Amino acid sequence: MATDEEYERAVEKGTVLLQLLLANDAEAGQMLDLPQQSAQSTFASVQDLIVHGYTGKRTTSCILSGREAIMRLSTALQALGLNPEMACDGGANFVVEHKHSEDRTFNSVNCPATHANLTQICNHTDGVLIAHSNHSATHVGVFQEPPITAFPPLSRWSDIAYLQWLTTSTFTPSQAPVPTSSPTPIKFIFRLSIQNAATFSILNTIMAKKRRLEYPMWPGVTFDIASEEGKAIMGTPNGAGTAWLLIQRKKDLGHQRIEKVTVFYAEDVADMWRFPSLLFWVV
Secondary structure: OOOHHHHHHHHHHHHHHHHHHHOOHHHHHHHOOOOOOOOOOOOOOOHHHHHOOEEEEEEOOOOHHHHHHHHHOHHHHHHOOOOOOEHHHOOOEEEEEEEEOOOEEEOOEEEOOOOOEEEEEEEOOOOEEEEEEEEOHHHHHHHOOOOOOOOOOOOOHHHHHHHHHHOOOOOOOOOOOOOOOOOOOOOEEEEOOOOOHHHHHHHHHHHHHOOOOOOOEOOOEEEEOOOHHHHHHHOOHHHHHHHHHHHOOHHHHOOOOEEEEEEEEOOOOOOOOOOOEEEEEEO
């Protein structure tokens, strides 16, 4: 579990992120550590992924891990009235995967390929973004031999996941995805089977405060995002990334905010541990 100090820091960070979410784009820009006229991210095109060394695709094929992920979320998706099938099975959920597989140079600094892998499942029909399997360049780079310490400017989950979302708006099966600059709003953001140690410790602390011995299956436990628990969750790495995706895309997605967050366990018979999942409800 998290220490009292770690928990309080998460609540404080979540409080700031909540303020940024509630502010308009110009106000949010002025609230940044380095005040700007806008909070908008500098990464706005799918082409940015290629420029920074990421190769990837959106596919209608039945990737086993994608199908397994959807099956784990099937109860939650059906309860929410959302499509619970992969596109390959006639549904609306597509796997979008990018790997950091190419070297790039920025400002005379060589940024080697880290072989990071970021995979989301996107459903534009229902506005569902599922963070399925994400190992960022900054995370995996240190495990390379020798360790990689120079990373491309585009390396945060919030930016990459949004650009992956852009590839799904005008996709037609059997044809290449056509990127869009006018994405549909996101209504639900799932963070599936979280194993980030910092997030995990905060969630364990919250469950202990609620006298829960384990993470409950759907419908789980839901917290208003303005509650202490909601702020603490938003202050975790997984919560903060979710918040930044919306904070930095107000011009594109509209003034969206997180209303509440649900903590639950998405069952998998192969799990050795009962890792938690999160659902952020976006309005």
